[in-house]
Amino acid sequence: xxxxxxxxxxxxxxxxxxxxxxxxxxxxxxxxxxTLLEKEMPEMISGAKDKKAVDDLVKALDxxxxxxxxxxxxxxxxxxxxxxxxxxxTKSKK
Amino acid sequence: xxxxxxxxxxxxxxxxxxxxxxxxxxxxxxxxxxTLLEKEMPEMISGAKDKKAVDDLVKALDxxxxxxxxxxxxxxxxxxxxxxxxxxxTKSKK
Numbered sequence: 155x156x157x158x159x160x161x162x163x164x165x166x167x168x169x170x171x172x173x174x175x176x177x178x179x180x181x182x183x184x185x186x187x188x189t190l191l192e193k194e195m196p197e198m199i200s201g202a203k204d205k206k207a208v209d210d211l212v213k214a215l216d217x218x219x220x221x222x223x224x225x226x227x228x229x230x231x232x233x234x235x236x237x238x239x240x241x242x243x244t245k246s247k248k
Numbered sequence: 249x250x251x252x253x254x255x256x257x258x259x260x261x262x263x264x265x266x267x268x269x270x271x272x273x274x275x276x277x278x279x280x281x282x283t284l285l286e287k288e289m290p291e292m293i294s295g296a297k298d299k300k301a302v303d304d305l306v307k308a309l310d311x312x313x314x315x316x317x318x319x320x321x322x323x324x325x326x327x328x329x330x331x332x333x334x335x336x337x338t339k340s341k342k
Contacts, residue, residue, distance in 0.1 A: 156287065156288045156289070156290075157258050157261070157262050157288065158258070158259065158262045158284075158288035158289065158326070159288070159289070160255075160258065161254075161255040161256075161258035161259050161262070161326075162255075162326065162329065162330045162333060164251050164252070164254065164255035164258075165252065165255050165330055166330065166333070166334055167251070168251050168252045168255070190252075193250065194250045194251065194252035194253065195250070195252065195253070196250075225331060225334055226327075226331050229327035229328075229330055229331055230327060232252070232255075232256065232327070233320075233323035233324060233326070233327040234323075235256065236256045236259055236260065236323055237319060237320050237323055239256060239260070240260055240319055
């Protein structure tokens with residue numbers, strides 16, 4: 155597999171690892187999203203000032219408001235975070 | 249780094265590896281997009297029936313029509329391809 159294909163599989167695997175914890179294995183419940191963020195993006199969660207900030211973040215990731223985060227929504231978040239991450243990394247090189 | 253963070257860095261690295269070939273290192277020219285797809289997603293290109301199909305694909309990835317594919321456009325494509333890839337993988341499990 156190529157580097158890009160490996161990264162795609164890693165994102166797929168990350169989603170499925172947390173989505174299968176409870177309920178529908180094809181979507182992330184609120185608690186699964188929280189656990190995923192705590193484990194995979196600890197800086198994001200540790201930076202959150204309080205519980206409400208985390209709840210608001212989790213709610214924000216559920217774009218269609220159906221109460222869960224599906225794979226498309228997860229990928230949109232990863233894409234957005236990667237763009238933010240690149241923006242920070244590019245600024246620090248200047 | 250976590251698995252998700254590693255995959256984000258790999259996508260960043262993939263984009264920058266090809267974007268620096270010519271012109272602006274912060275965007276992919278048409279030829280850089282073609283090379284990236286040929287190297288990183290060979291099945292996608294080998295499946296294209298002719299040169300025009302590849303040109304149309306490259307043009308389609310330039311969402312804002314400014315003649316290049318920037319990082320946000322690249323990430324949108326990777327997210328969409330990963331969703332398609334998951335859809336195929338999920339169907340084949342049934």
